[in-house]
Amino acid sequence: MFVDRPNEASRPDVSAVAALDEPTRRRLYDHVVRQQEPVSRDEAAAALGLARQTAAFHLDRLADESLLDVVYERRSGRTGPGAGRPAKLYRRSAKQVTVNLPERQYELAGRLLAQALEESEATGEPVRSVLHRKAHGVGTQLAGQRTGVFDLLEEYGFEPRYDGDAIVLGNCPFHALAREHTQTVCGMNLHLLRGVLEGLDEQGRQACLAPGAGHCCVRLEPTAQ
Structure with a gap:
């Protein structure tokens, strides 16, 4: 039976929860996880009335904490030369975040x-x-x-x-x-x-x-x- 080492797992979870304490970041996270399809930086910025640079910064921070997954897709449907670069998109991560104080097993x-x-x-x-x-x-x-x-x-x-x-x-x-x-x-x-x-x-x-x-x-x- 495999047994996780709890301290190694819980430290990143604490960091992830702390990342959501920033109001703009939390709004972006809530917006992304409510969508059925991955969200681009431009879409997230427009939906929340943010500058694209601000949305990109916070979305990448959420991805760094494994709260969001990053995927790349071409939204135009075109393929091959001239189709352009795939867009960077964000979607809810499959990671489960759990923090218990005091610690529970x-x-x-x-x-x-x-x-x-x-x-x-x-x-x-x-x-x-x-x-x-x-x-x-x-x-x-x-x-x-x-x-x-x-x-x-x-x-x-x-x-x-x-x-x-x-x-x-x-x-x-x-x-x-x-x-x-x-x-x-x-x-x-x-x-x-x-x-x-x-x-x-x-x-x-x-x-x-x-x-x-x-x-x-x-x-x-x-x-x-």
Whole structure:
């Protein structure tokens, strides 16, 4: 199962959202995405009463942020020599922009739950058992080439902090799901983090359930000597 690295994905998304904070740029974006066909600079400028140079600048900025795609077409319908250069046109990008503060990992949870359900139906193994096994496997995969559990937890939005020798997780990336389906999601999270510890060969720590207000249900405690 492929697992995205969230910080690498979320930074461009924050930049894309910031790009839409400029009023003229937002008006141009809204205009382009409402059209059934790609829009030229001249068409966008005329529709919004802007100078062509202004429209071109903001459209290119939206394209740089992958909010719009650029395509080239000849609007005259002519081809061959003398047909002129294709026009630069803009259309809505297929990119999905999502920014969650604090960070959430609902897509990861959705993938795990869907895989567990499908495998359970195919094999007869209880869904919860499959979910725990899948979560553990993904946890070891998340470890990858990383060398430290604290850095990995920060990368995936757990907001770790030390509490003596233990690590408390200030944010649950599955917060809304955990609130409504506590036993299922917290069990998944527990096995995910056990997989992380195994993948990092962190034999000095163990993941255990320790639910409480203001932090994730899993806590990483020193292994008893």
